[in-house]
Amino acid sequence: MKEKNRTLLRAADELARTVDALAIISFLNKDNEIHLETPVVWVRDIQPEILRDHTMVALVDYCSNHIIDAVVQYKILTKMQSGTVVAVFPYALLIYDIEDANDQFNIEQYGDIADLDALHSVLSLALEIAREGREGRAIGTAFIIGEIEELKRWSHQGVLNPYEGHPESVRDVRVKENWESVKEFAQLDGVFLIDKDGIIGASGRYLDADGRDVQLQSGLGGRHLATAAITKVAPAIGITVSESGGVVRVFVAGTAVAQIRTDIRLSV
């Protein structure tokens, strides 16, 4: 198995160099000893071996779905917007243009609502929270990004705001050192309000926007409804982490514009 995988990875490396790919996205077991010229992103936590007895059609279907899910995360984590990657599966090599994942989700579209760096940071942080949880248990939360005073009009403080009175430097979500405290406060009831530049205004905030005419996929509850609702009444982006299921969703203008699986994990 190891030798077969290495043959595939070497072939992927050659192909990647031919098409000038940004990276190889590998769905094979991580191999720390192989040295390739192209950077490799290892995707963990899926089980492609379950495909062994499937038909060619099922295999292609599986590979294309997984590459889209992986590329959506790859773009969030690397901030790459265009270029080619080569995906390696146990039975297939695939050349994929990362712009093709834009149909799924394209963060660049929302640069008028918030700073793109801030959006990238909040999404990366949301993915981490969804994957890691806290002290062994899953946590759910939401981040609402927009004009703070406007967002405050549609929400109220549920618990004391832990960010009150702190300097911007410790409230900046673009600074990774600040993520630890966000993860801590994500365990509180309520959501985070973040300004357009990525400065956290409040957490523990309860959303009051009326969700009655918001259409949501069935199974989603109060947190998702309230997040969708505030993005309908205010120019804002809502990013939810679901406690039940670990999915990260992005809401704009009252609808879910992206649904990101977090059982696929990338080590970039």
Ligand SMILES: Nc1ncnc2c1ncn2[C@@H]1O[C@H](COP(=O)(O)OP(=O)(O)OP(=O)(O)O)[C@@H](O)[C@H]1O
């Ligand atoms: N309007 C709201 N504003 C802020 N937080 C809310 C609001 N409604 C619910 N929540 C929070 O979401 C938590 C989960 O509620 P619920 O299960 O109804 O939501 P959900 O959308 O199904 O989310 P999850 O998938 O994370 O369970 C509640 O315990 C509460 O902390």
